[in-house]
Amino acid sequence: MRDLFVTLVVFGSIPLILRKPFFGVLIGSWLGLMNPHILCWSFAAGKPFALIVALTLILSFLISKEPKRLPASALVGLLGFWWFWLFVTTLTAFYPDTAWDYWDRAWRIMLLTFLTIVLLTSRERIDALVWTCVISLGFYGVKGGIFTLLGGGASHVNGPAGTFIGGNNEIGLALVMTIPLIRYLQLTSTNRWVRYAMMAAMGLCVVAVLGTQSRGALLGLMVMILYLAVKTRNRAGLLLLLALSLPLAFMIMPESWYSRMDTIQAYDQDASALGRINAWWTAWYLALEHPFVGGGFNVFLRPTFIQYAPNPRDVHDAHSIYFQVLGQQGFVGLFTFLGIMFGSFVSLNRIRKFARSHEQLQWMGDLSSMVFVSIIGYATSGAFLGLAMFDYYYTLVAITIGLTTVAHRYAAQGVPEIAEVAPRPVIGVAVGAVGAAANRFAPPRRWLLGAIAGWFGKL
Template structure:
């Protein structure tokens, strides 16, 4: 039954993508981030993302909806990064595997550019944010409840056959989505809705801790610091963070504390030293090959040539060293430039959108995007998620928000139901109420 329902939902979204390709973008994002078909029995190998992406691309050229082909600093830099990855591909040290990963990355980046063309309204921004929150929140809230129920004795893992299958990867995804949940909470008016979102955010934090990921702990700390600094009431904010943090940490078992303690004694931890060995290997590859080694260099044969310890083969475990080893120093420069631009664009939204009450929501979005990016910058230093969709979806939100603000869309945009989910349900319920019978 679950498979049939999911098949009907995906089929409906795919058909809608021909006429309303922005719906296809939301569906593509949902499939790419959450991978709901991996939770089914018979649909795991179905090419749903390809079908929805194809329908969206067709819809892009035949739709009558608004499209914006104007370029921004972020979109130009992303295209330069894509072009550089195309240039480096022929120089890959291991061609076959590198070509397969290149195709996957190109598909993701292409759909990011398509999203920038198709999304333009406040409603689009809110819907995309909800898609990201639901896609990761499903695993985070469930993982948080599991962590509380088991006292943190077991690790939280991500969905199989996805970018975030590992405990470290799903933890970073959860950490990055918490600020987006906070943004949505700020748009809510119902007290019960705000309370529900607070509970979900606490469960998300518990899930990140329950992953036993040291990188996630550092990412949470970085995000909490930025969030506290941006808060209006710093005293109450600090008290709330300390109370919630102490409550969550107090329930974690001894083995969790032992693992976190290795952050200070990394030189005696095999996993940490393996990562450092992989980082040196990436640096040596980039130093010896101007175009990098290609998308697939984390193998024993290349470690034997470039790594200080040739017998200790590891994945990159760093967004920075992953790009450095695979795309060389020019690729790393473009990668860092891209997300630095996103950071400053979000900062402009945070400051400039305060001027009008109608744009306050955009100021809050910019602030939370920066908090999320801080988590990605710190947590990503220890994880191989350089090309995953979620950080690039933050880019979409920043670019679309910046365009909306520059064009003063709030002065001419038609009043339409912006998706603040609890209020939406409330309106639907009120419409269905029957008029009282006359005596």
């Protein structure tokens, strides 16, 4: 059944993508973040759905008549230089055969990021992308939270194998980044049942993060919750939710969970922690000898440790976005990577201050605050995990730039008054068919189909 569902969604979306390239961004993000094709067991397993959608998106982008303007900003410039520098360091990589495999994935992430930036030109599109992120990763949070509650936390929560979020550390990081976006949807939704569902999803995601038994995810969760409590409005409900969900989650965790978390303090006696520190020193010594270009993708291999590591026998991955970039792309790459993160924080703070002075733009202030908290979660948990090329992070950067684009337009044209806007018939026959079919159903179904048609029409 899931094979049929994924296949129908992908191939059914092709006409929509050809009509509006932004639909390709949504479907591509769904495939990249959730990886639904990895969950298939039958004929859809292993099919190149992402490639099909990517090619369709590129074709649609080239033939589309809608404006295609890349925003002129320092953050966009840093992203462009980062893409260029990834290519340069791949040319000079220590291990070119495997480095080019990693580059093949990196340039696709950057291409989708830039296409997203160009097409993210309205609140409707920004909200649609946020919903895509929340549905894609919130699925694993809700599922993992229920799994942890029913199993008493005895087993680790993991993501789909063979993906960016396949391990317990990786899915923990992704959920830490997703909780603030769920909070944004809970704050801005006008439907109380959606608000209740988002509150439940946040609680289950918190439980799921604990269920991963990832120490890095736990640290990221604590820092993220602290910033979330500071940055969000209407804190009372959120604090009540955390006061109920966290003690419950801690109570059901087994003794093995507490023993594992205790090693955070006794890191000097933990083999895994010592291996990470050994990898960090390896990245440092490598960067001192190759300060500009580093060692390229996939440099943390045994020959590198033999040459640069304090303990050459303890071979580990970088286990840190910062030391991963330092070892792979050198100091130039590290400063660029940090510049993108810092530039995102600056942009989000400016957007929040701008929105604060306009009641109509409260949604923009909420989203900028929550994206800020999401990136804080990535920056914290990422200090213990090598996911520098995590596509989810670059999606958040694209949302930041999209918010800046919309804010600049509002500032130039004046903030519009809130008004009901009739859906535009941008998907032609499909919207008309849905609207016509809606009239034949009972009122609840008619409302749902009408809402879907209206939402599509605004994109």
